Amino acid sequence: MKGPLFYSKILLFGEYGIIKDSKGLSIPYSFYNGALKLMDTPTEKTIKSNESLNRYAAYLATINPDLVVFDVVKLNADIDAGMYFDSSIPQGYGVGSSGALVAALYDEYAQDKITVLENLTREKLLKLKTIFSEMESFFHGKSSGLDPLNSYLSIPILINSKDNIEATGIPSQKSDGKGAVFLIDSGIVGETAPMVQIFMENMKQEGFRNMIKDQFIKHTDACVDDFLKGDVKSLFKNTKQLSKIVLNHFKPMIPQQFHDLWKKGLESNDYYLKLCGSGGGGYILGFAEDFEKAKQALHAYKLEVVYNF
Numbered sequence: 001m002k003g004p005l006f007y008s009k010i011l012l013f014g015e016y017g018i019i020k021d022s023k024g025l026s027i028p029y030s031f032y033n034g035a036l037k038l039m040d041t042p043t044e045k046t047i048k049s050n051e052s053l054n055r056y057a058a059y060l061a062t063i064n065p066d067l068v069v070f071d072v073v074k075l076n077a078d079i080d081a082g083m084y085f086d087s088s089i090p091q092g093y094g095v096g097s098s099g100a101l102v103a104a105l106y107d108e109y110a111q112d113k114i115t116v117l118e119n120l121t122r123e124k125l126l127k128l129k130t131i132f133s134e135m136e137s138f139f140h141g142k143s144s145g146l147d148p149l150n151s152y153l154s155i156p157i158l159i160n161s162k163d164n165i166e167a168t169g170i171p172s173q174k175s176d177g178k179g180a181v182f183l184i185d186s187g188i189v190g191e192t193a194p195m196v197q198i199f200m201e202n203m204k205q206e207g208f209r210n211m212i213k214d215q216f217i218k219h220t221d222a223c224v225d226d227f228l229k230g231d232v233k234s235l236f237k238n239t240k241q242l243s244k245i246v247l248n249h250f251k252p253m254i255p256q257q258f259h260d261l262w263k264k265g266l267e268s269n270d271y272y273l274k275l276c277g278s279g280g281g282g283y284i285l286g287f288a289e290d291f292e293k294a295k296q297a298l299h300a301y302k303l304e305v306v307y308n309f
């Protein structure tokens with residue numbers, strides 16, 4: 001057995017906001033991917049993955065059957081036979097390792113599944129997102145379902161609001177462009193669930209809620225609009241604001257040793273940093289109008305370009 005490949009994703013904008021009601025924009029990142037496979041010779045990695053699937057299968061069997069029903073008998077038999085998720089997607093790096101896994105399992109075991117080949121109306125997309133949100137909650141505590149959706153469809157997804165999502169095109173990349181979006185490897189593994197929990201706790205405070213509504217969501221939405229329009233000038237203005245807000249209000253999600261680097265970008269304007277997914281480690285997402293300048297300022301770090309302006 002070797003299932004189809006599912007890609008990692010990069011949530012360019014919308015982390016945390018999309019759990020509430022902000023816009024979000026997520027693109028597939030084919031550099032990393034994963035597929036369900038049967039073990040030949042067991043290794044530490046494949047055994048660990050198989051055990052993780054076993055725990056997850058028990059959860060999948062408890063999901064409301066009105067939403068989605070899985071072929072649990074086949075799933076359990078495959079797990080007993082040594083199935084694992086053969087994936088290059090780093091876990092806890094904010095690029096959707098659990099999302100790709102969720103997409104692969106839905107694809108293989110969901111009954112009456114919505115397939116990528118049919119006409120994906122807004123209703124069908126929303127239904128898929130609801131199913132994925134429920135499936136991924138096992139890993140996240142609370143999940144928007146966007147990661148698996150992106151992985152399942154392998155196309156950019158625009159979230160306009162909680163119940164208004166669509167497949168979208170993004171402006172084509174300029175291979176000779178000076179600007180870039182890039183990843184910085186923090187070298188630390190993050191965990192989504194505790195970060196989402198901190199966010200949900202903070203949301204119980206009125207001051208934090210107001211900041212999310214009046215500042216965080218406002219700039220997130222503006223960034224999404226600018227990116228899709230290709231308005232690079234306005235995009236950098238709004239990304240700078242977003243970077244500032246995140247530094248001030250999402251400190252637990254930024255590894256301590258990156259606080260200074262984050263601030264330096266805001267002061268020099270050489271680059272702006274933002275969270276990549278839930279944060280707490282993993283990748284940090286960078287935006288630079290002049291990538292050569294950013295590279296110099298960040299020479300001590302390993303950068304991976306994901307988009308050129």
Ligand SMILES: Nc1ncnc2c1ncn2[C@@H]1O[C@H](COP(=O)(O)OP(=O)(O)O)[C@@H](O)[C@H]1O
Nearest residue numbers: 049052085087091092093094095096097098192
């Ligand atoms: N290859 C894999 N095999 C089994 N489980 C996996 C695999 N990759 C990811 N997972 C599951 O997904 C979890 C990571 O998901 P999460 O914390 O949401 O991080 P990410 O940002 O990478 O999606 C892991 O703890 C594990 O339970």
Ligand SMILES: C[C@@](O)(CCOP(=O)(O)O)CC(=O)O
Nearest residue numbers: 015016094096143144277278
């Ligand atoms: C924080 C959040 O908005 C994005 C999390 O992404 P990741 O699991 O860190 O890739 C949670 C979600 O939308 O499921």
